[in-house]
Each structure stands twice: as C-alpha cells, then as structure tokens.
Amino acid sequence: MLPELLGEIITRLESSEDRWPLRKDVVSCACVCKRWRDVTKGIVKSPSNSGQITFPESLKQPGPRDAPLQCFIKRNKKNSTFYLYLGLTQTFMDKGKFLLAARRFRHGAHTEYIISLDADDLSQGSNAYVGKLSSDFLGTKFTIYDSQPPYEGAKPSSSRASRRFASKQISPQVPAGNFEIGQISYKFNLLKSRGPRRMLCMLQCPSTRPKSDDELKNDDESKKPTSLQNSTSSTGSMVLKNKAPRWHEHLQCWCLNFHGRVTVASVKNFQLVASVDPSQPGAKGDEETVLLQFGKVGDDIFTMDYRQPLSAFQAFAICLTSFGTKLACE
Known part of the structure; x- marks a missing residue:
C-alpha cells in the first residue's frame, strides 16, 4: 500500500474513533507491521496534545493541560491488588x-508496590513491569522507581532493594x-490536629514543550549527551503539595x-x-490548579484525575501511597 494512502486511512480512523x-x-493498525506502526505512531498524538x-507509552507521557484525564482505581483487599482504569463515561459504574x-x-519491615501493564503478571521479572513504589518502615516516605531511564545517561539505583531481579528484557x-x-x-x-493528611511530592516530570525543527535536527546530529543537559532538557523538577481544605461549619468537617x-x-x-x-530560584507555585485528585466513591473504588505535568504512571504511584494506615499522620 502506498505510504500516502496508508497515512490517509489511519488519519481518518484516528480522527473518527476518539x-x-x-x-x-x-x-490494531500499529500491530500489523513495523511500517504500519511507524505511520500510526507518527499520526497519533500524545496525551498532552490529544x-x-x-x-x-502514553502512560508515561504527561496528561492534557486544559482538562484532566478521568480515571478510577479498583482495590482488591484479598490479594492486595489495585487496578487503574480509564473512565469511559461520566459515571462511576462503567467497566473502563x-x-x-x-x-x-x-x-x-518495608512495603513495595509492583506496577505492571499485565493484571495477571505482577513481578519485576516480567516484560510488563513498568516500575514500582517503595516505602520506609513507617509507611510515611515513598520512592517511585521507573523501569526506564527518565533521560539519556540516567543511572539506575545502586541499592539492593531497588534492583530489578530479572532475566528477561524488552530489548537488549x-x-x-x-x-x-x-x-x-x-x-x-504529632499534635493530632484535626484535618487530612499532609503530603509533599518531589518528582521528575517529562518535558511537555514541543521541540522545534532545529532542535530535532540538532538531536539527530549531536551525540554528546551529558547528565546535566539531558536532565534539564527532557525532564523537569516538580514539587507538589496537598491543597489545604476548608473547615465547613455546618458539616463540622474539613x-x-x-x-x-x-x-x-x-x-x-x-x-x-x-x-x-526551593532548588529553583524565582519558581512560583499554583495553588488553584489541581494537578491530581484522588478520592473515594465506594468501598473499593476511588477516582483518580490527573493532568500535566503528571503522567498516568506517576499519578497512579502517588495514589497508591494513600492506601494503608499512617497512625502518626492522622
């Protein structure tokens, strides 16, 4: 099939099935062969644009800027498993x-959450493994690990607890x-003051700024990666905190x-x-725009809505930290 015709077919399919x-x-078009996959991936936009x-790979790309992506999490207490779904309707009852x-x-004394693309294969040795979440003894401090380097030249953690014990790899x-x-x-x-838990998140977020033609050309020609250049060009530091609630006099609650x-x-x-x-001079916060919200709608169902600069993987990992008892924080 001619590349122009193939591109037109996939473009129409992409625009009609949203x-x-x-x-x-x-x-399915991307699964036909490598040529179809390259054409399809060139037409389908990232979550931040579409x-x-x-x-x-969309799960590790930033979400949209203008409106959050609405997802929900289902919890299975029997086997301590959590499932993330993309909401297909505005109700909480759709399959997703x-x-x-x-x-x-x-x-x-530590807890780990293994995160996978496969609901039936949750191990670090799986090809579906995408990352994990690790907590300290008290369950008040968590570290998010990605199975893939966040930027070129990034080094994996050297601690034994964070190594991936796997014989299989997606690619050499x-x-x-x-x-x-x-x-x-x-x-x-410590004072047992009234109110919800207080959180602080420090994250490396993928860049959402589209590259110009000159930048893309320079990327192809230049083969001199340095840790500093790559970390600042392809990732950015982000500090998030929980939005302060207001005391409702009538309901007598936060x-x-x-x-x-x-x-x-x-x-x-x-x-x-x-x-x-604090590490970025002149940085400003935005305490009005909610970047991630998580809340309960049923015994074992929770909503998760996120937007730029967070990805679905990062948002899911942050929400997982909320599960579990934290006696010293409540």
Whole structure:
C-alpha cells in the first residue's frame, strides 16, 4: 500500500474513533507491521496534545493541560491488588479501559508496590513491569522507581532493594533497572490536629514543550549527551503539595471541592497542587490548579484525575501511597 494512502486511512480512523473500545482499531493498525506502526505512531498524538491514552507509552507521557484525564482505581483487599482504569463515561459504574495494575508486597519491615501493564503478571521479572513504589518502615516516605531511564545517561539505583531481579528484557538496549523519579512524604501529625493528611511530592516530570525543527535536527546530529543537559532538557523538577481544605461549619468537617468526582468522606482523599521548588530560584507555585485528585466513591473504588505535568504512571504511584494506615499522620 502506498505510504500516502496508508497515512490517509489511519488519519481518518484516528480522527473518527476518539474513545475506547473503538480506539482499539487504531492500536490494531500499529500491530500489523513495523511500517504500519511507524505511520500510526507518527499520526497519533500524545496525551498532552490529544487528551487520549492510546499506546502503553502514553502512560508515561504527561496528561492534557486544559482538562484532566478521568480515571478510577479498583482495590482488591484479598490479594492486595489495585487496578487503574480509564473512565469511559461520566459515571462511576462503567467497566473502563484497563491501564495498569499494582500489587503490594511486604519485604520485612518495608512495603513495595509492583506496577505492571499485565493484571495477571505482577513481578519485576516480567516484560510488563513498568516500575514500582517503595516505602520506609513507617509507611510515611515513598520512592517511585521507573523501569526506564527518565533521560539519556540516567543511572539506575545502586541499592539492593531497588534492583530489578530479572532475566528477561524488552530489548537488549533497554537497561534492566529501577530509576528513581520521585519521592512522596507524609508529614507527622504529632499534635493530632484535626484535618487530612499532609503530603509533599518531589518528582521528575517529562518535558511537555514541543521541540522545534532545529532542535530535532540538532538531536539527530549531536551525540554528546551529558547528565546535566539531558536532565534539564527532557525532564523537569516538580514539587507538589496537598491543597489545604476548608473547615465547613455546618458539616463540622474539613472539605475540598472535588466537583462531584468524590462522594465518600475519607482520610485518603486529597488534591495536589504545584508548590514552590526551593532548588529553583524565582519558581512560583499554583495553588488553584489541581494537578491530581484522588478520592473515594465506594468501598473499593476511588477516582483518580490527573493532568500535566503528571503522567498516568506517576499519578497512579502517588495514589497508591494513600492506601494503608499512617497512625502518626492522622
């Protein structure tokens, strides 16, 4: 088939099928062969531009800027497993499009959440492994690890607890390791003051600025990566904190406006906004725009809405930290 004709067919298919499950036809086109895959991936836009999740790589790309992607998490208490779905409708009862799964494991005094693309294969040795979340003894400090380097030249963590014990690799060129991309901490509430948990997140977020033609040309011609250049050009530091709630006199409780996306009061509910990064002179925070909100709508169902600069993988990992009892923080 002529490349022009193939491109026109996929372009029309891409524009006509903007929701799952019909969107699986776009993915099917990319699975035909390498040429079809290259054409399809060249036409399908990233979530930051299209507001849609299409390929697995979209899960590690920033979400849309103008409106959040609405997802939900289902919890299975029996096997300590959590499933992330993309919401297909505005209700909380739809089946959703499966995105990621995570399982909680105990390693002595520490807890780990293994995150995978396969709901039935949750191990670091799996080809579906995408990253993990590791907590400290008290469950108040967490570290997010990505299975892929966040920028060229990044080095995997050297600690034994964070190594990927795997014999299989997706590609020989892809390092088999865990790369630290963020930390989440919960502040102690020693005075037992009333209010929700207080969170602070420090993350490495992918760049959302599109490259110019000159930059793309320079990327092809230049083969001199340095850790500093790559970390500043392809990733950015981001500090998030939980949005302060307001005391509701009539209800006699702390309240946040979730715009109907949260229906059950819970200490797990939170909203994250941009804070000032102390390492960046002149940095400004935005305490009005909610970048990630998480809240309870049923016994084991929670909503998760995120936007730029967070990816679905990062947002899911942050929400996983909310599960579990934190006696010193409540």
